[in-house]
Amino acid sequence: MTEEIRVRYAPSPTGHLHIGNARTAIFNWLFARHYNGKFIIRIEDTDTARNIADGEKSQLDNLAWLGLDWDESPANPGEYGPYRQSERNEQGIYQPFIDELLAKGLAYKSYKTTETIAAEREAQQAAKQAPHYVYEYEGLTNDQREAKYAEFEAQGLKPVVRFRVPEEKVYAWDDIVKGHIEIGAKEVGGDWVIQKADGMPTYNFAVVIDDHLMKISHVLRGDDHVSNTPKQIMIFEALGWHVPKFGHMALIINGETGKKLSKRDENLLQFVEQYHELGYQPQAMVNFIGLLGWSPKGEDEIFSLEAFKDMFDEKRLSKANAKFDQKKLEWINNQWMRRDLDHVMPQLIQELVNADLVSAADAETKKEWLAEVIKVAGVEGISYTREVVELVRQPFFELGDMTDEMVDYLTSDDGRKVFSAWESAYTALPESATAEDYMTTIRSIQNTLEIKGRNLWNPIRIATTHQIQGPNLPEMLVVMNKQTILSTMAAVKAMYLN
């Protein structure tokens, strides 16, 4: 019998969707969809203090923006709900298993204060021992231990429940990405908490209960969970459950610090939302992330989610950490924008509205013209839509200041000759003149005056745009308003050429 493939992405709503999380989600989605399995979203909100208001919504919104969909989640529960750990706890889903472990003597109540534990750890450090929890009921019978519980309860102490780690065991598994891994039970740091004093299960415990109850078959997650895995296997085994397959993907690390991406790194844009706001395309984000720590067979670099899904092969997941390369992301996004420019155009125009370069009304009525301006200005060179604002601002919506260098070109002997020849030629040209017409005109000035190169082009460019460099001038002239150009030229003439 073949087991149904069910994988999950289980974020904790303590922040927005970060590149690293997005990657975990994407690869889980790819795994599920490639093998016709189910992709489930479960919210791990057992840390009530760190949950933030919109964390969950933001996570899901951004996932959807990336193009992912899911089969079960808090909003569309399947048969294994609820899908938030806090609600599962309220419904008492975890308690019976804690009670079971307690009853079997595999877990116990611990009343040690955090101060005591801290002091123990300090002493261990000082003695150059690895920090580990010290079992406080050593040698006591069950009854004696129960008596201790009563004693502590009478003092008003709140217990946590700790799992009694079988220290002599070695936990091993065949990792989907890393191969065989084994870790001795004594390395987990002693008996660990499965239920906090507030009654919430801890992460390593709740994960096991939920993965089992939700029939999760494969757990694909970050490398940083490798050392949690033995703890989790302990629980699966203690409860007599089948252990899912684990796969630990290499981490994405910050190129500057070399450390794993942290929400606290301010020097790097690392939330999906930030890229969304700058006008990165979701396909580009997926494309970039899909190539971090995974490689396709051929030499292509541009892939859609669908393409990744078809090609997906967990054996091609890389074992080594990958640095986040923003330059490559920019390039990939540029490729996606160019690939479907018509589709991106409304977004580009919207950027101009947001920047107050055009009104919302003009954005609609002049959209064809705006599209031309954007193309002429060189949209093929930008990395994300927000950049279009500075790309077109000058000279299409504002004129820049004249620099000394510009004035020199204009007021040189050649400049004066070129200007006056251009002035009469341009004035005579119809408004419908094409780029070829302008080119022909400029060439004829070149022939007549015998001036070429910068000395020819710069005076014209400067007089019409207040720029010394920019897109192809004939094309710009086509797109710019003739009256505006005429008055710009008149002003330049009045100011510098009299």
Next chain:
RNA sequence: GGCGCCAUGGUCAAGUGGUUAAGACGUCGGCUUCUCAGGCCGAAAUCGAGGGUUCGACUCCCUCUAGCGCUACCA
């Protein structure tokens, strides 16, 4: 410190005992003769180090080293 993971160019990486060690980003150079952008062409690696195994190692083994991760009543 302990345990675990890992190691091909600045970056992402292909490669699975015999190759001129793919490709992409970035960088640099050239061309595209108004500039910018774009496009095109081109350049740059003794595969972390040292030992093995082998006729032959980037590829297999060992040691070392570097890097990363974990070491919570966080997830």
